[in-house]
Amino acid sequence: MLHTVVTNDMTRLIVHYTPDVAPLMPLLTDCQTFEFEGETFISCDWTAANCGVLYSKLTEYVRGPAFDGPHFTGRFTPRPEQRLTVDLFTQNRRFYCFNGLGTGKTASAIWAAEYLRAIGVVRRVLIVSTLSTLKQVWERELQNVCPHRSRVIVRGTRDERAKRIASGADYTIINHDGVKSTFDALMKGNFDLVILDEATVYRNDTTERSKATRQLCENKWCWALTATPRPRSSMDAWGLGRLVNPSKLPKSKIAFQSATMVQVNDFVWVDRPNAMDIVLQVLNPSIRIKTEDCVSLPETSYLDFEVPLTKAQADARKQIIDQFVYTLNQTPGQTVSITNASDVRNKVLQAAEGVVKIGDDEFDQLDYSTSLDVLVNMIEQAEGKVLVFANFRGTVRRLVADLGKEFGPDAVAMAIGGQGSGRDTEIDRFSNHPACRILVATPKTMAHGLNLTMVNVTIWFGVTSDAETYEQANARMRRPGQTRRMIVIHLLRCPEDHASLKVCQGRVDYQNDLLDMVGEYTRGHY
Incomplete structure (x- = not known):
């Protein structure tokens, strides 16, 4: 240990x-x-930059000047783990924050930016995040932490967005895909610091979104925030590494893949035993603080419920698998052809949820009474409000209608789109009106930024294989302020449901092991 x-x-x-x-x-x-008493010592300026050299090169944390100070403005008093996070942000121009959900990453990043502004390192800050969190999370937290700073959300027509970017606001907030569409204006914006929230969207380094963001972040301070850095495979680290700290990567993507993964057949690659160690070296410097290390939360139970398919669902599943075709239930004689194995799996999962997609936002309905009966029974037994996830918009709409008949239309809210879709109004109704006790949503719509501690039961009417979405969606109720024991329930109707859940849980377990290794570096400093 460094003294x-x-x-x-x-x-x-x-x-x-x-x-x-x-x-x-x-x-x-x-x-x-x-020299002092026969030993040699080094003396240097006590600055965030010097402390950062020791952390990034030796992974030795040295408390810097940002741990305390007047930059902690606003309504809230920072917790010890937030002070540590702020300190490490300010010590590293390129940094990953993998802190758990509910640990205050958003406020920590803002406080860190305020420190850099106070010492003259940063003037303008660009915040890039998911569309649903721009106002609900970032604008709200900026108001809480530094209400005296100017801020603007980039939206509207192309000209309106360009004007907002050029306004000179202290903080400019934009969604991930907005970077590409307003790239020229952003490049002229003279931003000193780019904060990339929910940074896992950049795991694929070949997308136009990733390419534009990489170019935008060159020669700037860049901090990546995500609680799920490796939701699918070790190759996710390549995209994040290219964006934030490419100097840590091997010379080529092929070399990185060969070092971390082994090819099983023409289509499947799996992680090597030492993959986690290599990923850890790439995603560095970084911090990981687990939610349970700093916030006392009740336990979470996970329950699997086997639900039989109805005859209509079972017949549809068999036809899809055997004949690569689906015969519409509501329009007898009309069929939909299925072109490949991936589409077969998707159609089977749709049938299991009681709908089959037959066009753009068009769904054919199947009898799903066995699943609906189980869902209604679970909601009736729940002590408080309930969050229900379904993977398809058609299922969400159908559940809202059917649950409305069972519990009354005022008791059910729906969220299937991002900002501007009525989602925020529905979530507000669910959060604040006692009569509204059921929220039915697609998981990606609810996966980021929301605090729903009024919920203590989450039901997956349709399970997902996406580990990031699964973890983030479950965390809506697992936030500071939760006082009740939480329950996550999976409805499983067919082998495909079981397979999706198994893949998801395997990815979650690997990711948690990786994050525990990152956390060992900073545990004990807060």
Whole structure:
């Protein structure tokens, strides 16, 4: 462990001279050596930058000047883990924050930006996040933390967006896909710091969104925030690495894939035993603080319920698998052809949820009474409000109608779209009106930023294989302020449901192991 001390006048950092520290001396400002009682020490400026050199090169945390200070403005007092996160943000130009859901990453990033503004390093900040969190999370938190700063959400026509970007606001907030469409205006915006929230969207480095964002972040401070950095495979780290800290990567994507994964057949790659160690080296410097390490929350139980398919669902599943065709239930004689194995799986999962997609936002309905009966029974037994997830819009709409008949239309809210779709109004009704106790939603619509501690039962009417979406969606109720034991329920009707859940849980387990390794570096410092 590195032995350090800060001088009484809070200006100099004293570090015990070791072979590991010696090569770093040229990187430390105003660095000199001196002897004391027969031992050699290094003295340098006590700055965030110097502390950052020690953390990024040696993974040794040294408390910097941002841990305390006047930059902690606003309504809330920072918790110890937030002070540590702020300190590490300010020490590293390129940084990953993998802190758990509900640990205050948003406020920490803003406080860190305010510190850099106070010392003259940063003037303008660009925040890039999911569409649903721009107002609900980021604008709200900016108001809480630094209401004296100007802020603008980039929306409207092309000209209106360009004007908002050019307005000179202290904080500019934009959605991930907006970066490409307003790229020229953003490049002229003279941003010093880019905060990338829910950064897992950049795991595929070949998309136009990733390419534009990489170019935008060049030569700028760049912080990536996500609680789920590796939702699918070790290759997810390649996209994040190229964006934030490409110097940590091997020379080619093929080399990284060969080092972390092994090919089983023409289509399948699996992680090598040492893949986690390599990913850990790539996603560095970083911080990981688990939710349960800093917030006391009740336990969560996970329950699987086997539900039989109705005859109509079973017949549809058999026809889809055997004949690669689906005969419409509501229009007898009309069929939909299925072109490949992936479409077969999707159609089977749709049938299991009681709908089959037959066109753009058009669904054919099947008898799903066995599943609906189980769902109604579970909602009746729940002590409080209930969150229900279905994978398809057609299922969500159908459940809202059927549950409305059972419990009354005022008791059910629906969320199937992003900002501007009525989603926020429906969530507000669900959150604040006692009569509204059921929210039915697609999981990706609800996967980021929302605090729904009035819920303690989440029911997956249709399970997902997407680990990031699964973890984020379940976390809507698992937030600071939750006081009741939580229950996550999976309805499983067919082998395909079981397979989706198994894939999802395997990805979650691997990701949690990786994040535990990251967390070992900072545990004990807060």
